[in-house]
Amino acid sequence: MSVQTLLISPPSAQRDTVGQHGAANQYSAADQHSTVGRPGTAGSEVVGIGFAPAHHGELLQGMFLDEAGVPHRALVTLPQPALGTRATFRPSYTHGGVLGPPELIKVRRAAILTLGQLPSYRSPAKGGQIEITSTVPRGIGMGSSTSDVTATIRAVADSHGHPLTKEEVARLAVLAECASDSVMIDDQVVLFAQREAAVLETFGQQLPPILVLGCDTAPEEKVDTLRLTPAPYDSSEIARFGVLRAALRRAVAKSDVPLLGRVATASARINQRYLPKPQLELLLQLGEQHGGCGIQVAHSGTVAGLIFDAQGEHVAERIERCAEALNRAGLPVTQVIDPSGRGGLPPARASA
Amino acid sequence: MTLRTVSEEATHAYQLPRLIRLTPNLYAASFVLMKMIPARYILRRAMADGLLEPETVIVETTSGTFGLALAMQGVHLDRRVVLVSDPVIDERLYRRLIDLGAEVDRVPAEAGRIAGGFQTARLNRLREIQAAYPSTFCPEQYTNPDNPRSYAVVAELLLESLGQVDCVVGPVGSGGSMCGTVGNLRSVLPDCQAIGVDTHGSVLFGHADAKRELRGLGMSVLPANLDHSIFDGVHWCAPSPAYQATRQLHRRHALFSGPSGGAAYLAARWYAAANPNALTVVMLPDEGYRYQDTVYDDAWLRAAGHLDNALPDEPVEVDDPRRPQGSWTSYRWGRRSAAEVLGSDQLLSGVG
Numbered sequence: 065m066s067v068q069t070l071l072i073s074p075p076s077a078q079r080d081t082v083g084q085h086g087a088a089n090q091y092s093a094a095d096q097h098s099t100v101g102r103p104g105t106a107g108s109e110v111v112g113i114g115f116a117p118a119h120h121g122e123l124l125q126g127m128f129l130d131e132a133g134v135p136h137r138a139l140v141t142l143p144q145p146a147l148g149t150r151a152t153f154r155p156s157y158t159h160g161g162v163l164g165p166p167e168l169i170k171v172r173r174a175a176i177l178t179l180g181q182l183p184s185y186r187s188p189a190k191g192g193q194i195e196i197t198s199t200v201p202r203g204i205g206m207g208s209s210t211s212d213v214t215a216t217i218r219a220v221a222d223s224h225g226h227p228l229t230k231e232e233v234a235r236l237a238v239l240a241e242c243a244s245d246s247v248m249i250d251d252q253v254v255l256f257a258q259r260e261a262a263v264l265e266t267f268g269q270q271l272p273p274i275l276v277l278g279c280d281t282a283p284e285e286k287v288d289t290l291r292l293t294p295a296p297y298d299s300s301e302i303a304r305f306g307v308l309r310a311a312l313r314r315a316v317a318k319s320d321v322p323l324l325g326r327v328a329t330a331s332a333r334i335n336q337r338y339l340p341k342p343q344l345e346l347l348l349q350l351g352e353q354h355g356g357c358g359i360q361v362a363h364s365g366t367v368a369g370l371i372f373d374a375q376g377e378h379v380a381e382r383i384e385r386c387a388e389a390l391n392r393a394g395l396p397v398t399q400v401i402d403p404s405g406r407g408g409l410p411p412a413r414a415s416a
Numbered sequence: 417m418t419l420r421t422v423s424e425e426a427t428h429a430y431q432l433p434r435l436i437r438l439t440p441n442l443y444a445a446s447f448v449l450m451k452m453i454p455a456r457y458i459l460r461r462a463m464a465d466g467l468l469e470p471e472t473v474i475v476e477t478t479s480g481t482f483g484l485a486l487a488m489q490g491v492h493l494d495r496r497v498v499l500v501s502d503p504v505i506d507e508r509l510y511r512r513l514i515d516l517g518a519e520v521d522r523v524p525a526e527a528g529r530i531a532g533g534f535q536t537a538r539l540n541r542l543r544e545i546q547a548a549y550p551s552t553f554c555p556e557q558y559t560n561p562d563n564p565r566s567y568a569v570v571a572e573l574l575l576e577s578l579g580q581v582d583c584v585v586g587p588v589g590s591g592g593s594m595c596g597t598v599g600n601l602r603s604v605l606p607d608c609q610a611i612g613v614d615t616h617g618s619v620l621f622g623h624a625d626a627k628r629e630l631r632g633l634g635m636s637v638l639p640a641n642l643d644h645s646i647f648d649g650v651h652w653c654a655p656s657p658a659y660q661a662t663r664q665l666h667r668r669h670a671l672f673s674g675p676s677g678g679a680a681y682l683a684a685r686w687y688a689a690a691n692p693n694a695l696t697v698v699m700l701p702d703e704g705y706r707y708q709d710t711v712y713d714d715a716w717l718r719a720a721g722h723l724d725n726a727l728p729d730e731p732v733e734v735d736d737p738r739r740p741q742g743s744w745t746s747y748r749w750g751r752r753s754a755a756e757v758l759g760s761d762q763l764l765s766g767v768g
């Protein structure tokens with residue numbers, strides 16, 4: 065769990081104040097005479113709260129052709145609703161400076177963009193203070209950044225009493241961080257163009273019933289998603305992604321766990337060329353030994369998961385034994401993910 | 417809810433097969449014109465890449481349906497199409513090509529006597545034509561990797577409609593359809609079996625080049641697009657069993673296929689019966705119209721001796737793919753390269 069606070073202001077205020085007066089001075093305690101509550105009327109300060117879940121990498125990520133043959137980078141997120149971010153936004157009506165740990169630059173950008181987006185009659189807020197409380201591990205591909213950003217956008221919108229649609233949240237998130245996972249679209253399985261904030265296809269309402277045994281394939285490493293260059297997929301890979309997309313369409317429609325597992329495994333294999341997981345074959349082997357249906361990986365991180373049929377026989381025991389085998393193999397088990405959010409299994413005994 | 421849509425072009429409507437269940441574990445992928453898939457894909461890609469200027473002439477060597485598909489797409493693209501063909505091109509096909517605005521350049525009959533037969537003579541003539549025009553584009557179906565790649569759409573359809581496919585059986589000519597379909601299917605279903613159907617006197621899987629009566633499969637020269645390591649098994653089917661099987665397919669299942677599809681049906685029916693738990697798909701590349709005066713005419717079949725022998729129940733399994741032993745033989749290819757199976761000295765030089 066981490067708690068981080070930073071102050072933000074819209075672009076104009078930022079220009080006026082950054083580096084001149086010292087950002088920390090811009091918000092005095094007296095400035096925060098907040099009346100916490102709902103709904104907000106213009107002029108009164110209302111603290112906004114937003115939540116967003118984490119994810120555990122992707123089930124599918126690649127490049128997909130649309131009807132006109134135009135390629136789009138897109139992904140299908142594996143949600144991890146048991147982890148997430150809570151953002152609190154305290155608006156300010158005076159000029160504000162910018163303050164905060166530099167790694168939350170995307171959060172600040174998201175808040176500023178959201179403020180610019182919301183109708184000003186709702187609130188004259190010029191800036192404010194964002195507090196991030198997150199249970200999402202950072203730098204391993206679990207969407208900590210998108211979770212922070214999404215929670216922030218929702219918190220700012222909440223303080224204005226102006227709920228945004230999922231599509232609007234997605235658009236702002238992508239504007240803030242260039243590429244976002246689709247954690248904001250939490251009630252559908254979608255193929256999401258992570259750089260365009262566009263839903264290319266809605267596969268259905270929910271994933272087949274799976275439990276995913278998560279581990280960290282490189283516990284010493286962190287992946288800086290800002291530094292990752294987009295994978296230069298070739299024509300054959302793009303053709304294969306189309307095949308995987310069609311298979312996933314069926315897997316979701318028919319609630320077919322083995323097919324879902326094959327799609328995720330195939331996606332992980334194709335992407336080995338770009339962000340290789342050295343233990344991919346070991347993971348596949350361990351999964352097979354314990355009755356798993358395939359593996360999934362974070363395409364911009366180090367986490368990977370072994371997919372199990374949540375309704376399979378003795379699934380809890382098999383996952384536990386598999387977790388022990390993973391830990392013995394030096395791949396620290398982190399969690400068991402139930403993307404449906406219904407709880408699934410108690411977390412496996414983690415050594416990490 | 418997805419609404420069914422209209423096709424913008426006839427070639428789009430023509431390309432995908434209908435999937436039809438023949439027996440509990442045998443499905444037909446029945447095409448009107450299978451070659452539409454690579455023809456359309458290659459030409460549309462060339463158009464998008466700026467390779468088809470208004471004056472560019474599309475040239476190709478073909479005596480069959482690939483030329484028809486090119487001529488059809490040439491209509492949509494408003495480009496001139498010149499096809500180099502055998503002297504023996506089917507008269508109905510010829511008239512149809514001319515009506516589509518294509519020019520058909522037939523190599524002289526005596527060209528059949530040179531080494532490599534008409535296929536080599538056609539390639540030589542093609543080079544002459546390419547030299548005569550300022551701008552030409554040749555799809556090169558035998559060597560262009562876009563040919564197999566284009567068949568990803570068939571793999572998509574099979575996966576979306578069936579989910580599980582245990583075996584694909586289909587005739588082999590350029591190698592595009594079988595290698596492309598199975599290669600792409602295997603990214604999701606790595607255990608999917610592939611059985612290629614060839615004919616006597618074709619060099620594709622080791623026979624010595626000889627005159628072939630059965631059309632739509634087999635080659636006199638080895639095409640680069642044939643990846644031998646895709647195939648688990650190979651069948652060789654002589655004209656008589658192919659024609660009889662074509663008629664049975666029509667009588668039993670009301671499917672009006674050309675004889676290359678009939679040969680594939682013979683092998684697929686045997687495989688599906690021998691492996692009742694294996695979901696088997698047979699590729700039927702075209703319809704029977706061009707064969708109404710021959711394969712679909714009992715008097716013609718009888719006069720040519722094609723009804724003298726009853727259809728065998730099963731193939732003769734051979735241990736040397738180079739030696740024809742009967743009208744229907746099979747060989748366990750085992751996903752090996754041609755050099756592994758035949759020895760490198762047996763390999764003829766590739767096309768192109």
